Amino acid sequence: MAHRRTLAAALALCGALALTACDNGEDNAQPPAGPGAPGAGTATTAPATPGTPATPATASAKATPGPAKTPAKKPAPSAPKPAETKAPAPGATCDHKMPISPDEIAVYRYTPEGGFLSLIVKHGNWGCGTPDSDGAPFETIGVETFIPLDQAAHITVTNPIVTSTENQKIGVQEFLDWLEAHPNSGLVFKYHLGADAAIDTLDQVFTP
Template sequence: MGTVRGQAAAAVLAVCGMLALSACQNGDDQAAAPDAKPSAAAPAAPTATSPVPAPSKTGAAPKSSASATSAGKNPPAPAPPSAPVCGPDHRMPVSPDTIAVQRYTPEGGMTSLVVQHGTYGCPGRFEPSGPWTYLPISEKAKITATAPILPSEVMGKPISTSELTGWLDTHPDKGLPFRYHLDAAGVVDTLDEIYVK
């Protein structure tokens, strides 16, 4: 009797297991595709890496971004080289044709400029250095001046030696940079102010 009951219980458990397995498989099939059409027919959604711009209200084609246009036609220009770090290692040798004019003196019967030589430092401005020296200048020297001697002038305009010395009287020790040339006698015959912002 006990053996019959055990066999019956085993049979019931086997039937229940078969029913449960069948129900799980049918449920998976229905959940996977309940009356759904093949996935190939569904429209593909745009990906995040390739956005599709919406059409404008006027019907014009959407414009591409500025970066894409410039990259397609004109490749970006390389970045300019960075300026060198300023310091004593970047100083140039003493300039042979540039002086900083500090003052003038009429002593000795001839007008002489009181000047300093110097170097073009970093980032390119003339830097006077060393002792003050004297350079005689001709009364007929060809002189061009810019701002601040001529406040509104940037390109350079001719002035006379007396106009220069008159400005130096009221603005001593400014150290404005000039390119100069000496004649055979060692007298300044050309003097061109270097414009400094």
Template sequence: MRAVRGQTAMAVLAVCGMLALSACQNGDDPAAAPDAQPTATAPAAPTATAAVPAPSKTGAAPKPSATATPAGKKPPAPAPPPAPSCGADHRMPVSPDTIAVQRYTPEGGMTSLVVQHGTYGCPGRFEPSGPWTYIPISEKAKITATAPILDSSTVTGRPISTSELTGWLDTHPDQGLPFHYHLDPAGVVDTLDEIYVK
């Protein structure tokens, strides 16, 4: 009887030893076992912070122009160009229809004016230049005159005759008064209008 109990006790101890050895090899922690299967734990959710692209240099909003006009307002009127300074560099080309009358001559059986062509200088006065030339004038030419040929207060052209003009030139030679003129088909002055000069 004692022998049977002893064998039973030995068998129990052997089973316990095998269980203990098995427990030591596998360990109590399932994660520490080499053959342990991965747990079904869900992976951590990604963060919701999305990468923000850097602003493009070429896509930057354009800056408002300094000359932009607010809505509902008219743009300011442009400033007038500066007046040219006086001087020979600002003279206009030779005027084709303006002459400075210096004298007259009856030679050749016809009255001719002794004149100079020229340019408009600064501040807008006619400036005779170049050689003196002769232009015949009709005795029936339509002539208008102002001061100083007429009274000093006359600023609007008034008609005078060719003889009145030559009479004034006799006593006032080389004055160089400016006139607009026109030639007929024969090259004779048929219209002569004095330009008023202050």
């Protein structure tokens, strides 16, 4: 019996040793790879040699700037045209501020109001030139006034009252009839006042 126990114990010891040897063999078969381990250099990739850095895509995409554009010049403003000088009217150098004519009137109408006959007239003076040369206008001044007319006054007229360029004598009533048929004509007459402050002489001034 004692012999059997010793044999069993020996067998158990051998089995334990055998297992320990197997474990040690596996650990020795795959040693950890280290910097100095055989074959380590073949498995490790060598670091790449640093080269020129790649050009950024944005740098290559930028186009080379072309020549700067010159802004179009605006046309220079043209010089203002000199003001046109109008030709002076005939006799424009004459004095328009001459005094009112003392013995000439423009006759427009007549009225019998107030119990006596009166001519409705305007005073004024001649414009540039003279009525005998270039038909200068008689420029009236102020408002209409009344001047009594003597019913026996001496009256002479020309065109358009009569067909003539020289004064022709007509009667007072004939003259009044023409004024009634042609009111506001503004024909110019030289006149003279009698002692009663009424017109006793009336001569038309011919104008072409």
